[in-house]
Amino acid sequence: MASIKVSLRLPEALVQELDALVEEGLYSNRSEVIKEALRDFVRRMKRDKEEEEFVKEMLKKLEPTLAEDWDRPEDEWWDTVGGLKYEGYKRRDYR
Secondary structure, three states: OOOOOOOOOOOHHHHHHHHHHHHOOOOOOHHHHHHHHHHHHHHHHHHHHHHHHHHHHHHHHHHHHHHHHHOOHHHHHHHHOOOOOOOOOOOOOOO
């Protein structure tokens, strides 16, 4: 795969951290440290996005059940103590 040169400025303290990793023999040079960090960052961002999409889909599937259960007359106690309001469903007035 072809590579593209990218120039950037880093704080001195961060460069010292990079150099320490190279000196310890964990990486052959600064570029390798930065590439590995970017690979890890991209993997985490993709994973986080996938997890967020999964949670949204699960909530969509659970929303009817949550809405039905949220406004049950038996749960009126929560209204008297300032419980949480369910945003996805219009509350019915049981009073």
